[in-house]
Amino acid sequence: MRKLFFFILISLLPSTMGFADPAKLSAGKEIFNGKGMCAGCHVLKDAGANGNIGPSLDQLKPSIDVVKSVVNGGLGVMPAFGATGMLTAKEIDEVSFYVASKAGK
Amino acid sequence: MKTLTKKSVSRRNFLTGTATIAGLAAASSALPISVANANHTETTDKLPDFIKWKKRSALIVHSSKTMETHRTEIGSSLITPIRHIYVRNNLPSLTDEQIGNRKDWKVSVAGVKNPKTFTLAELQTLGQTTIATVLQCSGNGRGWFPHKPSGSQWQTGAAACVLWTGVPVETVIKACGGLAKGAKYMTCTGGDAPKNLDPKKATMERSIPLKAHKDAILAWEMNGVDIPNAHGGPVRSVTPGYFGVNNVKHLIKLDFTAKESSVRYMKSSYRISPLGKKGSQYPSCWEMPVKSWVTSPSQDGKVKSGKVVISGVAFGGTKKLSNVKVSLDFGKTWKTAKLVGPDLGKYAWRQFVYETTLKPGFYNVATKASAGGKSQPELRMDNRRGYAHNGWKDHSISLDVV
Numbered sequence: 341m342r343k344l345f346f347f348i349l350i351s352l353l354p355s356t357m358g359f360a361d362p363a364k365l366s367a368g369k370e371i372f373n374g375k376g377m378c379a380g381c382h383v384l385k386d387a388g389a390n391g392n393i394g395p396s397l398d399q400l401k402p403s404i405d406v407v408k409s410v411v412n413g414g415l416g417v418m419p420a421f422g423a424t425g426m427l428t429a430k431e432i433d434e435v436s437f438y439v440a441s442k443a444g445k
Numbered sequence: 446m447k448t449l450t451k452k453s454v455s456r457r458n459f460l461t462g463t464a465t466i467a468g469l470a471a472a473s474s475a476l477p478i479s480v481a482n483a484n485h486t487e488t489t490d491k492l493p494d495f496i497k498w499k500k501r502s503a504l505i506v507h508s509s510k511t512m513e514t515h516r517t518e519i520g521s522s523l524i525t526p527i528r529h530i531y532v533r534n535n536l537p538s539l540t541d542e543q544i545g546n547r548k549d550w551k552v553s554v555a556g557v558k559n560p561k562t563f564t565l566a567e568l569q570t571l572g573q574t575t576i577a578t579v580l581q582c583s584g585n586g587r588g589w590f591p592h593k594p595s596g597s598q599w600q601t602g603a604a605a606c607v608l609w610t611g612v613p614v615e616t617v618i619k620a621c622g623g624l625a626k627g628a629k630y631m632t633c634t635g636g637d638a639p640k641n642l643d644p645k646k647a648t649m650e651r652s653i654p655l656k657a658h659k660d661a662i663l664a665w666e667m668n669g670v671d672i673p674n675a676h677g678g679p680v681r682s683v684t685p686g687y688f689g690v691n692n693v694k695h696l697i698k699l700d701f702t703a704k705e706s707s708v709r710y711m712k713s714s715y716r717i718s719p720l721g722k723k724g725s726q727y728p729s730c731w732e733m734p735v736k737s738w739v740t741s742p743s744q745d746g747k748v749k750s751g752k753v754v755i756s757g758v759a760f761g762g763t764k765k766l767s768n769v770k771v772s773l774d775f776g777k778t779w780k781t782a783k784l785v786g787p788d789l790g791k792y793a794w795r796q797f798v799y800e801t802t803l804k805p806g807f808y809n810v811a812t813k814a815s816a817g818g819k820s821q822p823e824l825r826m827d828n829r830r831g832y833a834h835n836g837w838k839d840h841s842i843s844l845d846v847v
Binding site: 394399416 | 493506509510535536537595596641646709714
């Protein structure tokens with residue numbers, strides 16, 4: 341059981357560990373406040389965003405995988421930015437990296 | 446077995462529903478440290494302004510807009526205290542300023558012989574009744590799906606038993622000269638779509654089969670008070686036996702239509718589709734299936750050996766509840782529980798009680814309700830978004846009796 345748990349832990353590491361990448365963070369922030377229109381609906385202190393339609397990202401503190409999946413496929417009233425081509429895969433990667441790095445900080 | 450820690454017990458519970466390592470890995474990453482282990486009550490997250498009147502300690506906070514009731518905070522007085530009731534709104538709740546004078550709130554009625562618009566004050570002159578219904582989010586129990594569906598990871602607490610006062614939909618139809626020809630659905634529209642969003646995507650509009658209108662009401666009161674904004678006041682449609690989303694908040698239109706609404710919330714959201722598939726060809730979250738769970742004792746502490754009273758809630762969706770059975774041995778043997786307290790009709794939940802004597806040890810307590818000839822299945826029906834979970838195994842609790 342212990343081994344199994346360890347295996348799971350190891351398998352999760354790559355998705356939970358993020359390394360500081362200033363260029364990627366700044367690209368992500370730009371998408372957050374610009375093309376992605378994330379700030380219109382969400383709270384994220386780092387971006388100065390105070391939207392009241394979706395949940396506060398500072399409180400939710402989503403993992404990068406969750407952000408990617410939701411930005412790509414949409415959820416509820418949130419558009420599917422990836423599936424509809426509103427953002428490219430690279431842009432989704434950047435904005436997800438930014439949100440997961442800064443939420444709750 | 447007594448030496449199992451709480452953590453290993455909950456992991457063990459979880460394991461019983463998942464057969465593969467891949468499944469377990471998926472489950473672990475989805476879940477839930479925050480759901481499986483943490484006591485959300487102790488976090489410093491304050492409730493947001495629109496629901497600051499709720500009781501923080503009764504709620505598990507999933508996000509700034511979603512909270513569920515702790516298992517034990519359902520209480521044992523049948524009706525759920527309003528300060529404990531879960532919060533799940535697809536759109537921002539309207540504010541007092543946006544609503545204005547509540548008595549002047551308008552609801553238009555269409556799909557009838559004489560379409561009309563009523564103010565709340567006028568609706569209140571048409572007639573009045575009170576009903577008890579289970580209000581339950583379609584995703585209640587999503588936290589146990591191993592495939593990591595998006596959305597709040599609810600366990601049992603996105604549900605409540607509520608008393609509603611309002612005017613029967615039948616009465617409103619009569620006041621409009623009866624139904625127009627060709628009506629197949631009752632379609633309700635909410636007035637909470639943010640103005641800057643595309644109405645097709647952001648309008649909460651739900652269609653349910655016409656037959657459901659017979660017991661439906663347009664409500665203005667909830668557990669003795671005006672329906673709070675966060676729960677959809679001044680007027681909300683209440684569609685007994687149907688999942689929460691069909692009980693449209695901030696109601697501005699009641700229509701009887703030949704087709705289902707084409708907005709996103711009807712067409713693509715809230716569809717019970719297989720994993721990896723979506724579309725309007727799959728069933729909508731309409732009638733709730735039979736379900737039950739234990740609300741006391743709590744599995745978060747130790748229980749003293751000797752006489753133990755196990756209690757909980759059970760309901761049959763649109764069918765009258767027949768019975769509730771309790772198992773203390775992972776579903777090998779079942780005993781019938783007593784149904785206690787007032788019976789507020791088939792759309793309310795019943796409280797059940799099972800009195801027993803327990804020796805020290807580790808127990809799994811499962812409950813299985815039956816209604817309309819159907820019983821809760823052992824396992825969930827896996828579906829893409831994690832809706833309609835009523836499997837008894839995931840809903841069972843662990844008791845550490847000392």
